[in-house]
Amino acid sequence: MIAVFRPDDGRLADAVEFIESLGADVLGDAMLEVRPTGNAPRDDGDFTILTSKTGVELAADAGWNAQGTICAVGDGTASRLREFEYPVHRIPAEFSSTGLVEELAADVDGARVEVARSDHGSPVLTDGLEAAGAYVHETILYELVRPANAGKSAEAAAEGDLSGAIFTSSLMVQNFLDAAEARGIRSEALAGLNDAVVGVIGEPTKSTAEGLGIEVDVVPEKADFETLARAVVTASNAN
Template structure:
């Protein structure tokens, strides 16, 4: 069973190893690349934290933890800032983000039951006071679910992007994935974000045409990591067969394998 995985290249080794361990033959490619964002917004967050004016902090991905640490390390502030954050801890979007934080000795205050932006909002229902400021460490992409949800509770939201997601120039691995999507050889796809799904499909449609590429994708088993990715795929005419209960990569792989075994 050949599985196509699309994640950023920094997650290639762990993704391929996990999928192979579950019994998949793997094709990995990345339609996206990461870029550090060193912006005034981030250093204003640090200044506010050092002045004692930062309360709740949310971190929306393990990649956000990684780039926050890199930015702080560049100025020799990682230890002092993480010490300040540890007075309360951060709220992590899910267990993978929590593990990344703990690996940097960053205390995790809470993890929502549902590992999504909506889950983060629900976690704070009834806990956020009017005009309280919640800081959100994230990428420059993504939905406005957190901001709108918290603002509806009366909170003020400060979004702090620490990395950017950019569409990458197709390399050999990505070109091969497009080719085998259309000409056969890929049994299932694991879509792990709305942006990677959109980037992959739009480029595939440009190369092969909307109808041919869409028909080829729909001939395979399609897995979406969570609701936002599922909605993006469906809006582009792609039928989603599998979505895990927990929005994690491991959960997606397990759900795909369960689906495949049920079909056999």
């Protein structure tokens, strides 16, 4: 059984359906709940950075008037911006905070940079831009919390029922272990997870997972959910 942890706002159902189409049994366990703040990005920045599709959707809902150079972390975020008819001017080669700092560092000295994202955004981005000379303002578009009922995947891991797990953010990893801790089965869930094929999107999530004692087996070159899911299903079938 493959565990997947997307928010239960349509993305979890889509993820379950996709993995089932690959012929795998799926356990959907939402590890994140999105709570919008109602804030919109400021429109007076020389650069504005959006880091997720959720952020784009909430910015559009709040009536954001895009100005200046619009930057997206990743193709998914860029595609969502275009769907809302916002321009996309810059996408880093590496879809991460570090990659975006490297993309913009030579151009932001003295510039006003608006960063619009969740309350769990990495300080690597804001600190890196400030070190490059930018005047950085951060707008929190949404908060990410662990749903009260999250944790059935931890129970399945503890019982040895998982063949794979798919993590698409560092916070999902932390919330999985927190849910296990709340049930008094952290060590058992961790052991069961390490007997399964663990796939993550990107090096930051890999670093978080490994720092918490999770053995990571799959990190796709393309930071895309479907690519990751296919790789985890293939590896779990071969395991």
